[in-house]
Amino acid sequence: MKEKGSVVLFEEMMAEGSTGFSGCLSSAQPFIILQGHFVEFNLGLLHSLPPHSPPDLLLTVTPLSLTVPRGALSVPAQPLTGPPCAVIDKLAKRQLIGVSRPHHQKVMALFFGFLLYLGAESPQALGLHPCGEVCDCIIEIRFLNCSNRGFTAVEGNLPPDTEHFDLSWNYLTGLHQGDFRLLWNLRVLFLNDNNISVVTGGAFSSMESLQRLDLSHNRISALSKGFSLGLGSLRELLLAHNKLTSLDGESFLHLDGLLRLDLSSNAIHSIQVRAFARMSALRQLHLRNNQLSYLDDAVFSTLWSLEVLNLRGNRISSTEVGVFTPLKSLAMLDLSHNRLSTIQFKTFLSIRTYSTHILLAHNPWNCDCDLQRVFRKLRSVHRLFLDDYLNLSCGEPPELRGYWLSQVDTELCIAETVTVLIITVTVVITVLAAIVMAERNKRNPTDSKQGTEENNALEGDSED
Template identity: 30%
Template sequence: MTSSCRLRRWTEIQGTLLLLVGWSLASTCPSSCLCASDLLSCTRAALTEVPDHLPAISVTLDLSHNSLHTLHGNWLAGVPQLHVLRLNHNELKWLLDGAFENATNLRHLDLSSNRLQSIREGHFHLLVSLEELLLYNNYITQVDEASFTRLSNIRKIYLSWNNLTTFSFSSMHNLTHPNLRTLDLSANKFMELPVDDMSAVPAFIKNGLYLHNNPLTCGCALYTLFLQWKQRGFSSVLDFWREHTCLYMGKPRAVVRILESLNGLDNCSSGPGQELADPGLKVLVGRRLLVSCNTSLPKENTTYLWISPAYDFIFPPGTSNQSFRIHPNGSLEIHRAQPWNSGVYLCIAVNRRLSYNTTHEVNVTVHYPKHEVESFNTGLTTLLGCVVSLVLVFIYLYMTPCQCFRCCRKPPQTPSPPQESSAQSSILCGTPPVSEGPNSRKVGASRHVVFLEPIKEGRTEKNPKILQLRSDSDSASSVFSDCPIVQT
């Protein structure tokens, strides 16, 4: 048989096989679905239950935009090669613990836009190959601490647009999710965040930890956390820096952009644009200090190495010298701290089993004890200075000696004429004006004193008391004169 005949024969065999496969798919494909090769699409088919007898060769199963209420156990037993499962836009309210027990090869699971209210530990613990989990736009109020602990290959978890108020960030410690790069918790109901637990989360998770559009309460700890993430260039902050807001004093209408200047949070530990230094540890001279190596790596199969401020290596656990000792858990002990031990210490942790290493810096300050007597003397001196200043002010105001003894003598008082109104005795000073003519009281450049003007004799107004303005030239001597008041 020639080569051309063999090729023609092989083509006929392939065509026959394709026809058989197509006939097999057509015979097993549910009536309300569309089957094409390894794709099974049952979207928008008004389904209330999952169809029976799913094609075994299906790799992608799309059941979105239906009215599914529950997922029965063992329903995926007939599709062992399933990689992609879309269940979004349905009416799912809860999940059975064994709903995905036969989907060990599943990599993408979409449960978004349903009515789920909680995520329990047993829902996804069998999905060891899962890489993407979409749970956004549900009614989830609780996620169990161990819900994702067995998802060792998970890369993306989307939990935005739910009703979460708490989340176990401690479950992300110790490199339990080495491949996780996106954890979306935006647009939930978080009012407070556990800053300490979040600080111990590995940096590669922080880079994709989205927390914007939450009703967070403003505070310096929150401001410092997000500012540190911004300065380290984390995408979770840089991509949505305007959406990172908080409520001032917890009031819903007092919305403040956390990462914007002049937001009321500039008086915290550091202002915008300044590098936030680690406050570090402080110890007195001659005291013992234990410095932890916080690297979020498991203690098993992890080795530690410290570098001193003088760039000297401090050797692995179990070794010691006169000043330092490294404990098996990676902590560095400084026996008797001295001023030259101050500086930044660098811890390097290497886990060979996970092929991963990380570092941690600690700023150590060694200082002498402060004398409390000095601070007391300083405060006492300040207090005495204030008292002396007050005494001098009172002496100046109430005990100023008279410079003119002749003027200080009080002349005999002359009783006012009977026809003179009482307003005549209300003049601030008895110093007569320069002239008494009709044009003598000209308007001054500016008037600052308002007082009672004596009433001319012989006036017959019903109300003899009249408030008038006097010029500055007439009032200056009456206001600032040291002489006693003389009635004319």
């Protein structure tokens, strides 16, 4: 069979353990998985990627074009043929697929149904139907693809039953109230890689079913007070690679159910104490590559469910001792690539989770005896794991700059120990000398008295 193109469609993601396929198509065309191909989940559309393809090949199999990282999910090495429903059932039971660890978070559940067509003659054969003048729909999964179509504003005539909407890689500059007023059932919205700089309050107010919102790679410098209106069901919010400079207490007021927040690669230098106050369900907070220099004691005070806190690549030079105390579920803390020179033992001891992995490399540590004592104590705490301790390097003093802390940690307290010993010995000698003199005077009181009388007599003779 000659291969003209291949694409994988799925009906819907279901919870793990689900089997069966309600929308299995009764097609006479054979279902086949090509040898050595890789596929990657991307909300409603999966592309087949040959092993010899470059890592970021842009495939254009149908009017839908996607960039596919290779190795995300592998299918069997042996070709597999059979009726569509039979193969789909095996895939649903995870008998034929393997998920690589770096992409495990993306594969949130079983793929409820796969259907691989070879030799597709038209978009309609793949379930694609025109929506408006330039967009495409996959009716079976309610997917509307308007990616990379040159839009400068949100189209008004959109199918109201759309659940997945891709508006990425366009030229949108702003989002306004009413832009998505008909999309009540929308669950996933891609707005990444546009030129969005303004998001009016209430722009998402009609999206009570939205679960994932991607606004990364735009030009947003501030979030309005009404930014989160209508986003009570949101589980994932991506705001990485924007121009945010601060976070206040009103931008995230309605994100009670949010599980993952990505604010990486902005210019955030300040976070108000109440910025995350309503996010008690949050599990992942990514603040990587910002400009934070100090962490206030109460900035994470309500994040009881937080498991991952990524602060890598900031300018943090100090923290309050109790800043991590409220994080009762913390499993990973990344403070690498900051400006920490010292740390207090109680800062990490206050983390009370069963197991916490801490990353601290690429900080300019001041390698002295106090630091050596702190790390010695931290390494003795069984629930804390300093995963990159062997990669900690000294920034100060100048004579130790560039040395690994693990190479010099046993020597850092030698000079101080010698000094203490000298002082101790000196004090002991002085005390002993004083005791000896006191004992001598105590044992010879008569001699002392006679000596005094003789001196007095001599003084009298001299006066005569």
